[in-house]
Amino acid sequence: MMTGNHDLAGFVTPCNRSINILEEFFEHVDSGALFACRQEEFHRKLRHDLRSALVRLLIWERPGLEASRGLSWPYQGFAERYRVFCDRAVQSADPFGGKQALLFLALLPFPQQWKWLLKAERLLRDDPEMSAFLAEERHQVVRKIAGKPQRTYKLRHFCQVLKKPEAGAKGVLRIFSLPYLFVFEMQLLKTLSRRYVLYVEPPMGVVFRHAWWRYFSNLEDPCILGVGSREDRKFCRTQAGVEVVPLAHGDYMEDLDGREWPLDGVPKEYDVVFNATFDDMPRKRHQKMLELLRHPLLQDTRALFLGRGEKMHVRQFARSVSELGLASRVTLKANLMRSEIPAQLALCRIGVHLSLYENACRSIYEFFRSGLPCVIPSSMGGMNLSLFQGDTGLAVLEEDLPHAIAFTLNNRRQFKPRQWFLNNSGSRHSSARLNLLLKKIFSTWGYAWRQDIVPLGSSGASRYVHTSDYEKFRSEFEWILQAFKVVSHRELVFSLE
Numbered sequence: 001m002m003t004g005n006h007d008l009a010g011f012v013t014p015c016n017r018s019i020n021i022l023e024e025f026f027e028h029v030d031s032g033a034l035f036a037c038r039q040e041e042f043h044r045k046l047r048h049d050l051r052s053a054l055v056r057l058l059i060w061e062r063p064g065l066e067a068s069r070g071l072s073w074p075y076q077g078f079a080e081r082y083r084v085f086c087d088r089a090v091q092s093a094d095p096f097g098g099k100q101a102l103l104f105l106a107l108l109p110f111p112q113q114w115k116w117l118l119k120a121e122r123l124l125r126d127d128p129e130m131s132a133f134l135a136e137e138r139h140q141v142v143r144k145i146a147g148k149p150q151r152t153y154k155l156r157h158f159c160q161v162l163k164k165p166e167a168g169a170k171g172v173l174r175i176f177s178l179p180y181l182f183v184f185e186m187q188l189l190k191t192l193s194r195r196y197v198l199y200v201e202p203p204m205g206v207v208f209r210h211a212w213w214r215y216f217s218n219l220e221d222p223c224i225l226g227v228g229s230r231e232d233r234k235f236c237r238t239q240a241g242v243e244v245v246p247l248a249h250g251d252y253m254e255d256l257d258g259r260e261w262p263l264d265g266v267p268k269e270y271d272v273v274f275n276a277t278f279d280d281m282p283r284k285r286h287q288k289m290l291e292l293l294r295h296p297l298l299q300d301t302r303a304l305f306l307g308r309g310e311k312m313h314v315r316q317f318a319r320s321v322s323e324l325g326l327a328s329r330v331t332l333k334a335n336l337m338r339s340e341i342p343a344q345l346a347l348c349r350i351g352v353h354l355s356l357y358e359n360a361c362r363s364i365y366e367f368f369r370s371g372l373p374c375v376i377p378s379s380m381g382g383m384n385l386s387l388f389q390g391d392t393g394l395a396v397l398e399e400d401l402p403h404a405i406a407f408t409l410n411n412r413r414q415f416k417p418r419q420w421f422l423n424n425s426g427s428r429h430s431s432a433r434l435n436l437l438l439k440k441i442f443s444t445w446g447y448a449w450r451q452d453i454v455p456l457g458s459s460g461a462s463r464y465v466h467t468s469d470y471e472k473f474r475s476e477f478e479w480i481l482q483a484f485k486v487v488s489h490r491e492l493v494f495s496l497e
Contacts, residue, residue, distance in 0.1 A: 015061035015068065018053040022074060025050055029081045035088065035097050043100045044129050047107050054109065055209055058381070059283075062356055063398035066379040071231055078110045079238070085110065103129065107211075111238035114214035137212055141180045145489060152493040153178070155480055156462045161473040163438075165195055168448035170221070171476065172438060174456065175200040176249070176463055181489070183212045191483045193219035199438070201226040201248040205359040205382035206236055217241030221445065224438070228360035228384045245437045246384060250365035251430040252458040254465060255422070256342065266346045270304040270331065271409055273348035273372065275341070275363040276355060278309025278317055278334060285354040286317055290324055292352075295402040301409070304348055305332045306341065338459055345370035350393070350408050354401075358382035362458055365425060368392055373415035375404045391420040427465050431455040 025046065028034040037043070057065045057074055065071055088094070088101040102124070105116035124130040158177040165171040173196035175182070182189055192198065198216065205227055206213055216223040222241050226248030227233050236244045272293075276284035286305070293301055305317070314334045321330045333344065345351075351367035351374040358364075359382040367374045374393035378385060388395035393415060396404040408415070423429075434456065439449045454472075455465040464470050470477075477496055484494045 015057055015064035018056045018061060019065075019069060021049055021053040022057075022077060026077050026081065029084055035100070038096060040096075040100075043103070047103060047129070050108055051209075058208070059356055062379040062381060063377060067397060067399070071379065071381075072234070075109055075231075075235060078108060082111050086112075089116070099124070099127075103127075106130075107133065109208035109235065112240060113208060114211065114217050114239045114241070117211055117214050118218060138184065141183050141212065144180050145492070148178075151491060152495060153181075154495055154497065155477050155484070156464070156470055156496075159480070160456070160463050161196075161476045161480075162199065162453040162456070163451060164473065164476060166448065166450055169442060169450070170194075170447065171196045172453055173198055173480075174463070177203070179203070179216075180212070181487070181492075183215055185487055186215060186218070187486045188483060189215060189219055191486070192480070193221060193223075195479070197221055197224060197438075197442075199224045199226060199245075199434075202232075202359055203249075204357055205229060205232045208235070213242075214239075224441065226360070226434075227382070228358070229382045230384070231381060232359070243441055245434065247430055247434050247437070248360040249458055250360040250362040251425060252427050252456040252463070253362065253365040253369055253421075253425065254457050254459060255369065255426045255428070268349050269302070269347040271301045271349050272303045272405065273306065273345060273351050273367070274303060274353070275306040275351070275366070276353065277307050278313040281313065281317065283356050285356065287320060288354050289352060290320060290326060290330070292402055292405065293326055293329065294324065297402045297406040300329075301405075302329050303331070304344065305330060306334070306336065306344060308335050341366065342370055345372060348372060349412055350375065350405070352376070352405060353380070355380055360384070365421070365458070368417040368421040368425065371418035373408050373412060373417050375401065375408050377401060391416040393417065427455050427457055431465075 025034075054074060062071065065073070085101045085105050088097050089105055091098055102116060102120050104110070105113065106120035107117070110116070120130055121134065125134065158175065158181065160174040160176060161171060162174050163172040173192060175198060179200055179202065198219070200216060200223055202210065202213070202225060206225060213225075216225075217239055218241055222243045224243045224245060225236055226245050227236060228246065228248050233244045233246060236242055274286070274289050276286065278286070281287065289303070292298055293303055314332070318332055321327055321332065336344065345367065349372070351364070351372045353361060353364050353374060353376050355361065356379075358380060361383060364374050364376070364383065374388075376383065376388065376393070376395050377398050378395040379398060380395075385395045394404045394408060431453065435453050438453065442449045454469045457463045457465045462470065474496070481494060481496060487494070
């Protein structure tokens with residue numbers, strides 16, 4: 001669900017124009033000029049321009065925003081002016097100003113945005129601006145579902161019972177994929193919420209453009225969101241109806257057998273490995289990696305590119321490699337089985353990941369597990385930057401990436417990512433941490449806790465670490481399957497097997 005100005009060259013558009021739009025808006029609010037204007041078209045256009053600028057700043061122009069105002073600047077600006085809009089939105093003396101204030105609160109990343117959007121959806125559904133927003137939102141979700149290659153879904157391929165309901169307490173249901181299947185299905189969400197506390201891992205984190213998460217915030221008990229980055233957690237904590245934990249996806253990477261990396265000693269064929277889908281190259285920034293390989297500090301660096309993707313996208317990337325004269329230094333291996341990846345990583349010295357936005361990216365944890373230090377831009381959304389302190393690698397400003405990659409290659413042995421992974425991360429450690437966090441949340445809510453959750457995994461279609469756990473919860477999945485009978489996506493079929 002992303003729009004904005006970007007290109008396949010990985011070049012980040014200068015963000016001055018986007019920043020100016022926000023600055024002018026903040027000045028209008030502070031001076032009182034905003035609500036002095038009584039032209040609805042002015043307010044509507046301003047909201048459109050602000051939303052477009054925010055998408056550019058918080059997605060495509062993140063490195064530039066970090067280097068200029070800082071990534072938290074947009075959110076802070078809205079938070080500082082929240083009361084101005086909140087006070088006006090609840091006043092009945094000025095219907096025009098109240099309506100405009102409500103629309104600003106609903107469509108921009110103010111504190112409590114999701115609450116105000118639910119209210120606007122209820123009160124202003126027939127307003128042309130709100131109607132267009134809701135129609136586009138639904139269209140985006142329907143398009144995502146229609147774009148999936150399969151029509152039949154096994155429940156355990158996108159959700160996972162972690163804990164059965166028991167006397168005095170709900171169970172825990174993890175939703176680790178396809179969360180948009182649940183969007184607009186409030187009957188389904190509320191049915192599930194009566195039996196389970198929902199623990200959901202947003203695939204790309206949570207920023208204001210993902211306002212459809214408001215439906216998950218309107219349940220019997222708060223939904224628990226697993227988000228990797230401080231930025232996302234801070235934003236989510238300004239919303240009602242959700243709890244936040246700093247664990248998701250890659251945190252639950254399954255370890256391989258043995259404490260020693262089983263492929264140690266394999267001769268290194270590549271200096272750098274880049275592992276990301278070819279179907280989303282603008283966000284993953286494959287072309288940026290190719291540009292880095294042409295930097296004087298990295299002009300002899302050999303790189304392996306891994307990832308899944310449609311043939312046309314893989315061919316497109318291969319053409320870029322050839323056009324840039326990098327064919328002798330770049331190896332492309334697409335659509336390998338996940339079980340084949342560790343052997344490929346064993347041939348590499350370090351990992352690099354350049355995505356603009358993630359959520360606890362699995363590829364990065366896979367580097368750590370394989371003993372590869374990783375370099376990332378510190379502007380990357382959705383990652384816990386505190387992981388990149390010491391043993392695991394470096395998170396640096398965009399302009400420092402070539403130097404950081406060269407430094408990590410030349411000083412690879414001073415990093416100990418495999419040891420860090422074994423001591424701090426992976427399925428065993430992260431499942432235990434999540435269990436403790438859930439236990440505390442349940443206690444706060446007054447629920448009993450007599451049974452711990454089962455271990456979580458991060459790979460494969462089914463995320464159960466122990467296959468027997470699926471059979472253990474089969475009766476629960478049978479109950480969930482019945483609940484799915486209300487789903488309105490009639491072209492989809494849900495099953496147990």
